[in-house]
Amino acid sequence: MDSPQNILLASEGLRVGVDDVRRSSTLICAPIMAESVDKMVVDMGNAKALGADLVEIRLDHLKCFNCSEHLKILIKESPLPTLITYRPKWEGGQYDGDEKYRLDALRLAMELGADYIDVELQVAHAFIDSIYGKKPEKFKVIVSSHNYQETPSVEALGNLVARIQATGADIVKIATSALDITDVARIFHITVHSQVSTVPTIGLVMGERGLISRILCAKFGGYLTFGTLDSGIVSAPGQPTMKDILHLYNFRQIGTDTKVFGIIGKPVSHSKSPILHNKAFKSVGFNGVYVHLLVDDIANFLRSYSSVDFAGFSVTIPHKEAALKCCDEVDPVAKAIGAINCIIRRPTDGKLFGFNTDYVGAISAIEDGLKGSHNSGSLTVSPLAGRLFVVIGAGGAGKALAYGAKQKGARIAIANRTYDRARELADTIGGDALSLADLDNFHPEDGMILANTTSIGMQPKVDETPISKHALGSYSLVFDAVYTPKMTRLLKEAKEAGATVVSGLEMFIGQAYEQFERFTGLPAPKELFRKVMDGSL
Template sequence: MACKGNLLVCTPLECETVEEVLSSMEKARAEGADLVELRMDTMSFPHISEVEKLLKQRTMPVIVSFRLKSSKTSSKGNCNNTCLQVLRLAIELDAEFVEMEHEVATDVNMTKYMDRRSNSKIIVSSYVHNGDLSEEKLSCLIACMQSTGADIVKLVIDVVYITDLAPVFHMLTHCQVPLIASAVGDRGLISQLLAPKFGGFLVHGSLGSKLVPGMPTLVSLQQVYKIEHLNADTKVFGVVSNPVGHSKGPLLHNPAFRHTGYNGIYVPLLVDDIKEFFSVYSSSDFAGFSVGIPHKEAAVGCCDEVHPLAKSIGAVNTIVRRPDGKLVGYNTDCEASITAIEDALRERGVAKGEASHNSPIAGKMFVLVGAGGAGRALAFGAKSRGAQVVIFNRHYERAKALAVAVSGEALPYECLSSFCPQNGMILANSSAVGMEPNSDQSPISKEALRAYELVFDAVYTPRNTKLLKEAEEAGAIVVSGVEMFIRQALGQFKLFTDGLGTHPSLN
């Protein structure tokens, strides 16, 4: 099924003056917007003549909207009158789109508004609470909104979990009237990014660097996701994580898809319950996933098949949906992290005139901070290279269980900074300590870092963490999490696009 018509990209403007709105229009145009939404309820215009002036001087297509609940008008009666006055004027001045709330559209004689217009399209919008997100309730609501005479229907959706959006995507695909779906909050971000695939009429993006939960920026829509290329056949990939805002996966995978000619999009997926996520998004449209914090261990149980390496580690960071619908789990973290560390040690060895075919990790004490999914990959990788693994974790029992699995040793987290049985050790941080927004933190004291030959940090936002800065000052080789991220992502991309159409089996 092809997308319905040409997708429009819109940015909402909330400004105080006509001059500010006109200036913002030019910025919106430069960032790729096709039209802007004028939120008249947020503007403090002293007189209706200011609205008329704005509409006559507009430099690009507009949606004129007025939301009663957020209006700055003092009384309800005045608010209703102002709303109707503004919307009527917008129609008379041929605003490209005029948006009415459903309750307004049902209270007024819509025929009067329809008769006044020559070019304006009427959007009827409704706020949908989480409890009303079943396909049956949405179908009834859309039918009621369409019966008002609406040209376009808009749903503003209250999303508690990312799985709440599944019936919305179904409505986008099957709705007989042009439909806009705009979910509120970070878990609703894919309502915008995937709207072109499922047939949405319009996508919202924020202007400049303004961060709006659930809304991508205009720049990212144009440069990262390039949504104009999406269609019904586009395969969806994404990073399943919580938090997910720090992920750089979209910056790597989306350009790679375009470079190879693969019809795919890679999106952030803020997931609370990974098992429920996979049970809801079970169609072949959702073809592959990176798995991040804190789901890597739980992901093992979500897969129909698990690669032997991932099974032995007990953590999956990559899931591919095969053509038969089965989910297959892999781990690309292990080799990515260990080879990044090995290459850095070999580079130092070559500089010193040393060369060896053995792993430079062999026989070294490998001190690991964190026993989650990434930590398990590092521990098993270090063990496979012949290192002596020592594990520190805030929950000692988790560290102990991992230590048993790799024939290593677990010690209390509080002892990390005082642990110094020898010099020339390797330190690997797989915990989230030091990740934005807590970039002022480090899992170990600066003084303790003198005992380490190399320090690796799986955290890559920021790239140069406090741990790495202090390790470099202490004279250690430092390896950024960016190295691991790029290597594991390359492994994932090969799994996602194997044969540019088929996925590998475990046989």
Template sequence: MDYLSGGGLATTRISDLAMSPPQNGTMLCAPLVAESVEEMLHQIKAAKASGADVVELRVDYINSFQPRVDLPRLIEGRVLPVIITYRPNWEGGLYEGDEAARVAALSLAIELQADFIDVELQVAEDFIASQSSKRSSSSTRIIVSNHNYHTTPSSEEIGRLVARMQATGADIIKFVTTANNVVDSANVFRVLAHTQLSLKVPTIALVMGQKGLISRLLSPKFGGFLTFGTLSSGKESAPGQPTLTDLVRTYRLREMDCDTRVYGIIGNPVGHSKGPYLHNPAFEAIGYNAVYLPFLVDNLAEFLSVYSAPDFGGFSVTIPFKEDALKCCDEVESSAKAIGAVNTIIRRADGKFVGYNTDCEAAISAIEDGVRESGYHGSQPLSGKLCVVIGAGGAGKALAFGAKHRGARVVIANRNFERAKVLAESVGAEAISLETLSSFQPENGMILANSTSVGMQPNVQDTPIPKAALKGYSVVFDAVYTPLETRLLREAKESGAVVVSGLEMFIRQAIGQFELFTGQPAPKSVMREIVAKMAP
């Protein structure tokens, strides 16, 4: 089937396309946006030290750029292969001058034997035709590029665009779109896989924005010619670029191939998640060919329907999708069904999605250890204790269910009192409004468990309960782990309570998820060592 014409590609799932790795591996490219030649030469060396294979020199960022003076210095002084990009403002760059002068600078870069030059599709056909005599004596490869700063077109539209780019005589084609939805990257993956499988055209295909981050991280899996990583945060040449350090160390793009299985965390927001920094090294520790990514999702059902290929093996689920996941799974494990929330989805070999909950045991066991630390020496730390759970969402359900199952008397406090009542009735608990919690002190020695995102970065000064109301609690748990010590935990400690960080719940539920993902024992000591380094 010709996926680049007709209706084939647009209606084809990723699972229907064979994937092949790039012949020589996907290169890691650092885009350099320095304002002087000296700084750009310095950054080339820094990029090499950080693991880049190639650098893109955005010469439109250089103040008072003089091509005949500056290009020889940049090209002769390079310690890595370079892409010369002189991006005009009509294609999202900074250059606003005469077009003939810009084109002349790119022609000069060919004469000077630049490794690559980037030419925009709008001018590529005429430019390449004008360079025929120079190209015969030059090793420079021409990248023909197109950038869509508004949206990601359909696979069919991208396919037609690729055909136009290829017809210019390009050595390499590059198309970049913008993500309005995490599923937009699927259109790009389909076309990228096809260009490698059928057209054999070296292709750079990326999606800008946080919702398009996965296109950059999975580029080697689908055969991308290169992907971009910045020297550091704040040095991006386009929205959503990760750092070289994350590409090399966290996501291990050097080791990725077409057989790499994909896992990740589904949430909104999701950028704060420490999951990639824990699961990826754990995969490496047991020699498991997999990568764990952040998925910034708007609609869970849509996400699962699009990323349903066998290589997408499973997902962690966080706010606000733990209850939605219950409905989206084909099957749900009994305890997750009883809790009413799923935090782990596994794609089984038969293609069905199965839901689990590893939050419950992780949180409850962490709280039980906190009770033991406060002086309890029996075998049932929660039995008979009054446990106040803040929040009635997925994590709140897990906490309430788990505490009740361990013999605690449970009270649910929630901003929406009706939701608190529904949860309380389902687990045999009491419901109170969040406002009432400020004066709720029926006894001493109570346990408080916050399951909401209140106090999470960047709103670190927020707390779900005033400090004055913490006096009756002997143990306080906060599911938030960014920051490690929330305002709630800090004030609880000052009030004399034993505090339990969400990071402890995080490591325990992650161990459970890892074993569901891989079917193998988790490298617990490695994972705990990683978590210890996360702490400030």
């Protein structure tokens, strides 16, 4: 798989001022897709208020379009530079009429003062020839190619760029589809190399796996990215909102030397890690960006993004065990657990180091819930000592909690949907095993501790629970690693049964402290973390 590793720039200084002026020249364009001209005018005002640099006026979305009259209004009334697009159905748009009328409208937009027009590669040669000698000085023609099936090889993309440049394009635009997140590396390769050309390039990859192309284009030299006014109203699959681009990912502060971090998972869009880490990076002036990474094959991902610019990752379901095998070195505790949730890439040689911060965050939160000491370095006996600690799930998080509780002197029982996996972990760690179906009738003693480490009950399946309510009366404390929603059905029913409950949010914050410090080498802003997660910041 192609990798941009040879073309990315390593960072020297990692700190930037919190309120630095924009570091990237990449523009943010808001697509305007209303069905009426009046609504488009309103939306253009909203785009400016949200922080867009320009607007893309999608003429093909208008229900009623009077070419001369409406173009004059739209171009004159726009408070921002305008990009006029009249996308035909054969290139993924809405227009299904006469081709001459469509191209005449684009020519008229140029004459009426539009700043850019977008014309498709298929008709670009003839169109650009038709306006030869008539182009205003600052007017730019974007020639675009959309591939809704795949992302071609670097060689094929390079040939496509050359074909687009040969039309006389002022700006190249290539939009492809992501079958895998590693496809985006090929687009980065193209946009980085476009920096040596006189023709700027827009390179974007559609779909959730392509999201990083829309954020990291600011690092890899893309001319512009698209940000929607509202979530769900997109002109292409996978577009983030203006709000997220600017305030979640701190887009204006991303530059060529910005370090990239992210959460590797499947699914991953629910993760709050980007909110947490990006706010923390900004608060301490750290030159990094943290993104969602929808990864199917973690080994393939790490091979493709092997530059030291991809400096560290959080790892979540279902990759925690596979990630361990991808590391050059693994922390002894993580090795004993058999799973990691944090990878650091050493800047000097690119080697990968794996850690497990899950068990620290979870066990501390559970000990706090039991109102005991959680200082493992002291002589104080842990409140977990001697207690029966029942873990639901035998995956990476289950192993972490079982190992951490065992270290604190707890007796362990593993419950899993597949009994053989429960038995395997129980034998490794020294404990009992049972199937998930047996858990409802498991009552060897009162005052037990229950820890759910599976995704049961996570959004959107919030009505699910791993254990029936009647069985919860045997537990003095119930912990749920799920934190979306914060109060799962399991925790609600456990509270009603009289147990102390500990939300996965506590584990999440605890493990994030340590990850942040490993990512940055700086103390975690703990108060900020908690404010972000409780919604007060």
